Amino acid sequence: MSTRIHTLHVNLAATARDRSYPIVIGQGLLADSALFTDFIGDRPVVLVSNETVAPLYADRVRMALGEARQVSEVILPDGEAFKNLETLNHIFTAALTDRHERRSVFIALGGGVVGDMTGFAAACYMRGADFLQLPTTLLAQVDSSVGGKTGVNHSAGKNMIGAFHQPLGVFIDVDTLHSLPEREFAAGVAEVIKYGCIYDTAFFHWLIEARTKLLARDQAVIAEAIERSCAIKAEVVAQDEREGGLRAILNFGHTFGHAIEHVQGYGAWLHGEAVAAGMVIAARISANRGWILPNEVATLEDFLTSFKLPVSAPSNMDAEVFLAAMSSDKKVSHGTIRYVLLSELGKASIVDDISQDEITIAVRG
Amino acid sequence: MSTRIHTLHVNLAATARDRSYPIVIGQGLLADSALFTDFIGDRPVVLVSNETVAPLYADRVRMALGEARQVSEVILPDGEAFKNLETLNHIFTAALTDRHERRSVFIALGGGVVGDMTGFAAACYMRGADFLQLPTTLLAQVDSSVGGKTGVNHSAGKNMIGAFHQPLGVFIDVDTLHSLPEREFAAGVAEVIKYGCIYDTAFFHWLIEARTKLLARDQAVIAEAIERSCAIKAEVVAQDEREGGLRAILNFGHTFGHAIEHVQGYGAWLHGEAVAAGMVIAARISANRGWILPNEVATLEDFLTSFKLPVSAPSNMDAEVFLAAMSSDKKVSHGTIRYVLLSELGKASIVDDISQDEITIAVRG
Numbered sequence: 267m268s269t270r271i272h273t274l275h276v277n278l279a280a281t282a283r284d285r286s287y288p289i290v291i292g293q294g295l296l297a298d299s300a301l302f303t304d305f306i307g308d309r310p311v312v313l314v315s316n317e318t319v320a321p322l323y324a325d326r327v328r329m330a331l332g333e334a335r336q337v338s339e340v341i342l343p344d345g346e347a348f349k350n351l352e353t354l355n356h357i358f359t360a361a362l363t364d365r366h367e368r369r370s371v372f373i374a375l376g377g378g379v380v381g382d383m384t385g386f387a388a389a390c391y392m393r394g395a396d397f398l399q400l401p402t403t404l405l406a407q408v409d410s411s412v413g414g415k416t417g418v419n420h421s422a423g424k425n426m427i428g429a430f431h432q433p434l435g436v437f438i439d440v441d442t443l444h445s446l447p448e449r450e451f452a453a454g455v456a457e458v459i460k461y462g463c464i465y466d467t468a469f470f471h472w473l474i475e476a477r478t479k480l481l482a483r484d485q486a487v488i489a490e491a492i493e494r495s496c497a498i499k500a501e502v503v504a505q506d507e508r509e510g511g512l513r514a515i516l517n518f519g520h521t522f523g524h525a526i527e528h529v530q531g532y533g534a535w536l537h538g539e540a541v542a543a544g545m546v547i548a549a550r551i552s553a554n555r556g557w558i559l560p561n562e563v564a565t566l567e568d569f570l571t572s573f574k575l576p577v578s579a580p581s582n583m584d585a586e587v588f589l590a591a592m593s594s595d596k597k598v599s600h601g602t603i604r605y606v607l608l609s610e611l612g613k614a615s616i617v618d619d620i621s622q623d624e625i626t627i628a629v630r631g
Numbered sequence: 632m633s634t635r636i637h638t639l640h641v642n643l644a645a646t647a648r649d650r651s652y653p654i655v656i657g658q659g660l661l662a663d664s665a666l667f668t669d670f671i672g673d674r675p676v677v678l679v680s681n682e683t684v685a686p687l688y689a690d691r692v693r694m695a696l697g698e699a700r701q702v703s704e705v706i707l708p709d710g711e712a713f714k715n716l717e718t719l720n721h722i723f724t725a726a727l728t729d730r731h732e733r734r735s736v737f738i739a740l741g742g743g744v745v746g747d748m749t750g751f752a753a754a755c756y757m758r759g760a761d762f763l764q765l766p767t768t769l770l771a772q773v774d775s776s777v778g779g780k781t782g783v784n785h786s787a788g789k790n791m792i793g794a795f796h797q798p799l800g801v802f803i804d805v806d807t808l809h810s811l812p813e814r815e816f817a818a819g820v821a822e823v824i825k826y827g828c829i830y831d832t833a834f835f836h837w838l839i840e841a842r843t844k845l846l847a848r849d850q851a852v853i854a855e856a857i858e859r860s861c862a863i864k865a866e867v868v869a870q871d872e873r874e875g876g877l878r879a880i881l882n883f884g885h886t887f888g889h890a891i892e893h894v895q896g897y898g899a900w901l902h903g904e905a906v907a908a909g910m911v912i913a914a915r916i917s918a919n920r921g922w923i924l925p926n927e928v929a930t931l932e933d934f935l936t937s938f939k940l941p942v943s944a945p946s947n948m949d950a951e952v953f954l955a956a957m958s959s960d961k962k963v964s965h966g967t968i969r970y971v972l973l974s975e976l977g978k979a980s981i982v983d984d985i986s987q988d989e990i991t992i993a994v995r996g
Binding site for chain 1: 719723724727728730754755756757758780785786787788790791792793794959
């Protein structure tokens with residue numbers, strides 16, 4: 267049986283009103299035939315998943331889609347290393363071989379990599395097909411499935427090639443979190459607490475209080491945390507769909523985090539782990555400027571630590587290494603690195619005047 | 632010295648008003664520094680061209696862009712065979728290697744293949760960079776540079792992967808037509824007369840009258856023909872940017888034409904040549920239905936013939952071969968082939984009920 271706990275509407279800016287869509291959060295959603303019919307009627311489907319997720323959930327999605335419908339399945343190799351144009355082309359080949367037209371719907375069943383690639387494939391397929399997001403990791407549920415960013419990596423950098431393409435809808439089935447490895451669950455939690463840090467002090471404190479239940483994967487608490495995270499992201503994205511300004515605050519912890527991922531080699535640290543350490547560095551700089559309190563940094567570190575998330579930079583990275591890596595990030599504008607700090611807890615601020623000394627002190631802890 | 636003969640504004644539908652752009656038609660535009668500055672200020676440039684066009688025009692564009700500006704040059708191999716994801720990736724690699732940011736402007740200098748690929752590369756680069764079109768073939772000037780369709784081919788079909796992405800502007804420098812081989816010039820003329828057939832009887836007759844001057848490549852007459860062609864395409868596209876309905880009339884001659892290109896192998900027939908033969912087939916069917924007059928078909932055939940354009944299908948293609956090839960075209964909706972016929976000269980009509988017999992009779996002539 268399926269239970270729809272929350273439905274959230276992502277309303278994009280006035281000029282893009284036709285691309286608004288709902289996020290449905292609940293249990294048993296992947297098996298909910300009526301839900302799929304509501305969104306896509308009897309349209310043919312290109313179901314994209316990966317080797318890890320497909321054996322767990324593809325069957326129930328296929329059943330929910332019904333036997334009468336044309337469904338093509340594309341199983342990608344698992345991992346960020348395959349998030350490239352070559353793998354993308356496999357999706358195109360499969361869809362074209364099965365003669366899918368522009369009205370077919372692409373469905374992404376998996377984590378962020380599957381979602382980003384499927385969304386991008388849909389964006390490009392015959393110059394624009396529709397897609398649905400079925401995120402199966404906490405990270406994808408609270409982050410990449412909202413906001414319409416899709417794309418692939420290039421050997422010269424992450425997410426360099428892509429499109430803004432909004433899904434028809436996002437179905438977040440919290441049942442999928444049962445099977446999620448501890449490390450990946452924790453990586454998602456890092457993004458959840460990020461929303462508290464940058465936008466919502468009450469949510470930050472609620473999470474600190476809810477820590478034990480989150481660690482026990484209490485479904486109601488997780489659903490609540492996901493709903494609040496998606497709502498904040500949707501609010502921010504609605505005000506700034508194309509990342510002109512406000513949306514940049516979502517990169518709290520990410521400027522330092524991307525540098526860590528880049529230097530360690532993609533895959534060594536999970537994205538959420540790198541963001542956790544990155545948030546701590548940014549929070550320390552904020553505290554050293556007197557913008558937040560030292561005990562607020564300590565509370566954040568303590569929370570992250572209880573999920574076994576890293577709270578400091580890898581030992582091979584000093585301020586100089588960070589600066590070199592960050593200056594090649596695509597968020598760099600006019601050669602200036604933009605950082606996200608906390609002007610107070612629950613409020614982010616974009617700055618571009620952080621000195622190497624400030625980074626050195628924060629990295630040393 | 633540069634002369635701007637016409638400036639045309641492509642105004643897209645109300646929801647896309649911010650993506651409207653001007654088409655400047657004139658002489659000496661590629662060398663016009665002020666024109667480039669008007670459109671892109673001092674922004675860095677990724678200049679994309681091909682092995683054939685770059686030696687002719689890249690120098691003057693580079694000079695016009697000025698020495699102070701960062702300009703990276705990407706020279707693609709020439710030809711439809713290279714219009715694929717692999718070549719596209721060369722553009723990304725070059726832009727990333729030279730550390731271009733999202734604010735850099737991609738410039739397409741060449742025919743339709745260069746324009747489609749550069750526009751698509753810009754659409755995907757960091758999820759959306761700006762681009763300028765500098766079309767150097769008549770076909771690109773009157774067709775692919777207007778309307779925002781960009782993309783690459785897939786081994787399973789032409790233009791299967793792409794995006795709708797509008798340029799900042801299109802500079803049509805008629806000087807580039809001096810060097811255009813006769814066969815390519817004629818291929819462009821086929822698309823020009825198409826606009827008369829589907830939308831504007833007066834333009835059709837004007838072209839018939841202007842035939843001798845067109846054959847002599849009279850610059851003023853060509854500029855006029857380009858301006859009227861772009862205006863018609865812009866009018867149609869403005870009413871239907873995403874090809875829901877009206878835009879389909881632009882495919883007059885293309886359903887049969889694509890089938891010819893597909894069966895003969897891409898490159899054997901130029902696109903405009905296949906469209907010429909395709910238009911004649913569609914016009915004959917229209918005449919056989921009593922919608923247009925037999926002598927109107929004869930006038931069209933006669934005009935095309937004076938440019939040495941084909942006016943009949945290749946001998947290896949009968950109605951059955953056409954139908955098999957057309958049913959795999961991406962314009963097919965719900966398995967139904969949509970044809971464009973002429974309900975009268977200067978007026979197109981979409982139909983899906985053409986019988987195999989009608990095709991047989993029209994193909995036989």
